[in-house]
Amino acid sequence: MSSELISFMKVILISMTSLLYCYFIAPKLPKGKFRLISFLPVFSLFLVLPLYVSSALLSSSFAFFITWLTTFKLVLFSFNLGPLAFDSKVSFTLFASIAFLPTRIKHNKTAKYVQNHDDLGNDPHPKLPLSLPAKVVIFAMLVMGKRHLEIMDPIANLYVNCATLYFYLDMTMSLSNVFVRSRFGVEVRQPFDEPYLATSLQNFWGRRWNRSVSETLHTAVYQPVRYEIGVPRWMAVVIVFVVSGLMHELLLYYIIRVIPTWEVTWFFVVHGLCVAVEIELKRALGKRWRIHSAVSRPLTIAFFVATVHWLFFPPLLRIKHFPSG
Template structure:
């Protein structure tokens, strides 16, 4: 392990030194063939770097991010193209970050970045679709489930592998985007755009799956072949897929270190031919085939561009897919670790409730035109119990209890704030206990009620402490967030889930 770590550090240092050479040599040579020739030694080094590492995980990452993406970015930079071609001189740290990390930037201009200063005004905190913490949780669950792949159905195994690959790539690229944007102020774009909603192969490969690679191949391969050499559109598309297939074949060689079978290359060749046929058919048939609005949106036609499709946070189809995977995984509960089982139970409950309420919102909004609000607001990002129960978890129930219980107790009866809060949680606990009785038809053990009573007391204490201390004592969200989730999971494991699991 220590020798592997030393080899990895050496690879990183060699990569940084090579990139430093490119950074300074580019200032001496103008764009064109001479700059490209000066980069050739670096390309040669990048090709052999993954071979110095035996770890499958590390070598595959080095091969993808450095041997492939960084090499292609430097080829484009030779002609002052691509993400490294900024309109003004940039620092080496930014240059290296863009070169090594799979980041998609909106443009090559440096924007001033403001970190939560007063001049942000009322600018809302940006939200990540299919929020990054949610992706991390789902990815962790998939990785934990991999130890049971041998006993899974082939179809379930296929879904797990596909989902694991997608979430790993998306998490890595999202983290790269977060780092580059927060550190350097460069506007970035998502690398994945809900690929599970693709309406065609062209839509999948061109606009939804790993757009960082798609854009790199488009600039480095498609445009030169199409416009410099002058080949037909369909041939340029096929050549792009052939290059992509060869690069994936090289990645596979770095991982398994075996003679290529060329199956991966043929996978991309077949898809390239299909995409080429699709493009030519669309071009030939034009408007003779009627498209739905969704299809037009996917093909980026002008009339739909003016009215973009609204996106659902943590998109509903994604929730359905994850929920189905969780349900399929329940058949392996006997062999799953207790912690993994607990995480699966929490996730299953959350996704089920969120899907039901999202579907209700979709129906009411589409049928009657009534504006609706989201019932859940990323509860896994809660920073306190008050924040979790009051603003993030099942806000429909929270608002109902606030109007039906809290306000009468607080303002009609005249009870103190903390008492009104506790009464709300007691009522919620009793209603949950009644729901549990309808489900299991057994004498209540009152564990669920006590779960809510304990949380009600904790929320009441939290509110009074905040009121008394004000801003004199605050816990950073980095600390309070994990503590909140740990308390929720621990108490749920102790009181909420046992009656259901029994």
């Protein structure tokens, strides 16, 4: 326990020192490739930091917050884009909080190009809001209920597992929002937008599920590939999902420390292809593309749950014991 605590403190110290370097070196370099090159040593450190801790929870947290999100935010910051690109100088504490936490703040440097709302799935939808305390209660009920129900209908078990994952992520990100908003007084955006009400896969991934990651990938991957390289829209969408799949595969490796089976990557490839097809069909059919929400919502969630348990959960379920170090 003491060695794990020491490792945890070392990771925090290295992370903060690395970010301090980025904070002070960035204003001295022009935006673009020179600033990006100056950040490469930091990216290398962030890649190995999760390996310094053996706890599955700590490894996954460092991998998601630092190796993935912070790295992508710094890549965007190299070109004066993304959540770290403020119009004026900000304190290091705010800079570090936005860099390390999955918090989306409201300011005008999030993208180089105007976002295509059709590509993001900006469909009108009703609201069924849940407060943070309500989500905490539901999460606790799901965890305790699953522990006491050894025999559960397989279909019900699928939905319970997915709901537990959603409420855990939503709570974690909402708490980071609470901290940043109360500590710095900045406006923040909600991390999720009721994904259980999604009317399509495009709507689910583009507007409802983990919008911090969605926005980051859209700015860091989709826009350069689509507008700088000039690949077709459908291919840019698939590339975004492939990148997301590889990052999830890396995150999974930090947790279980075994050779990847690539099932997680294929999960995102399947969804990327489906979203690309959906976008192109909507463009081709226009107003003729009409599916009532009473049909589209349950179909969307059922497809998501089925593919999660087909490709996403099995690598975790096959591991009965996490490595101890």
